[in-house]
Amino acid sequence: xxxxxxxxxxxxxxxxxxxxxxxxxxxxxxxxxxxxxxxxxxxxxxxxxxxxxxxxxxxxxxxxxxxxxxxxxxxxxxxxxxxxxxxxxxxxxxxxxxxxxxxxxxxxxxxxxxxxxxxxxxxxxxxxxxxxxxxxxxxxxxxxxxxxxxxxxxxxxxxxxxxxxxxxxxxxxxxxxxxxxxxxxxxxxxxxxxxxxxxxxxxxxxxxxxxxxxxx
Numbered sequence: 001x002x003x004x005x006x007x008x009x010x011x012x013x014x015x016x017x018x019x020x021x022x023x024x025x026x027x028x029x030x031x032x033x034x035x036x037x038x039x040x041x042x043x044x045x046x047x048x049x050x051x052x053x054x055x056x057x058x059x060x061x062x063x064x065x066x067x068x069x070x071x072x073x074x075x076x077x078x079x080x081x082x083x084x085x086x087x088x089x090x091x092x093x094x095x096x097x098x099x100x101x102x103x104x105x106x107x108x109x110x111x112x113x114x115x116x117x118x119x120x121x122x123x124x125x126x127x128x129x130x131x132x133x134x135x136x137x138x139x140x141x142x143x144x145x146x147x148x149x150x151x152x153x154x155x156x157x158x159x160x161x162x163x164x165x166x167x168x169x170x171x172x173x174x175x176x177x178x179x180x181x182x183x184x185x186x187x188x189x190x191x192x193x194x195x196x197x198x199x200x201x202x203x204x205x206x207x208x209x210x211x212x213x214x215x216x
Contacts, residue, residue: 033061033073038191040150044143049116052109053195059105060198063097074188077197081183093176095201099209102202117144117199134212136203137170144199151192157182158196171203 035041035057036050045053061073068076084093106114116139123135138145145162152159157178164172179200187193 033057033191033194035191035195040147040192041195044147044150045116048110049113049143052113055108056105056202057195057198059102060097060202061194067096073194077186077188077194078183081180081186081197085180085183093180093204093208095205095208097202097205097209099205102205103210115139116142118142118203134210136206136210138165138203140166140169147192148196151196155187155193157185158193161200171200171207176204 035045035054036047041050041053061076064080065073065076068079070076070079084095118136119139119142121135121137122132145166148158148162148165152162160178161175164175186197
């Protein structure tokens with residue numbers, strides 16, 4: 001009877017040790033993707049905003065990792081951009097982000113956080129010339145725009161991206177072309193760059209997939 005109890009205790013301790021190791025490994029592997037641990041994010045956004053932005057970031061990371069063979073998220077980013085680099089020749093990009101799921105993610109963050117990144121206008125599409133549709137774009141007065149400017153101080157691609165949007169008010173075709181043509185130049189190890197890429201593609205996906213008529 002005593003031996004059975006000893007063996008049972010040993011099994012429980014072993015199981016607990018394994019669980020602790022799993023939790024430690026998970027924490028170590030995911031902590032480098034926490035926006036709340038990056039100085040630039042901390043200096044620009046509030047704690048509540050950072051929690052919301054993390055939801056957006058995690059959503060994008062999950063989507064690009066779902067069909068990626070690598071456990072390294074940096075490589076998944078590279079693979080995602082490499083796959084979309086064909087847009088340089090074809091003009092067609094595969095986002096692989098269901099718009100219904102993206103809209104649901106919006107509902108999980110506050111409106112104020114949403115507007116730190118985006119604002120809405122309207123657009124007319126060639127296939128629907130009689131209608132106007134809700135169109136998402138960057139909020140030039142939002143905190144995310146401040147982040148882009150700061151990242152651009154040390155990154156020419158982000159600097160050009162920021163200046164073009166500041167000039168035209170939206171993502172321009174030149175932004176998309178430069179993005180896919182120079183994807184090898186991105187520092188995928190930089191958390192800020194990964195977030196920049198995530199927001200870029202979430203914005204484009206919304207612009208391409210949302211079909212919501214604009215209400216006057």
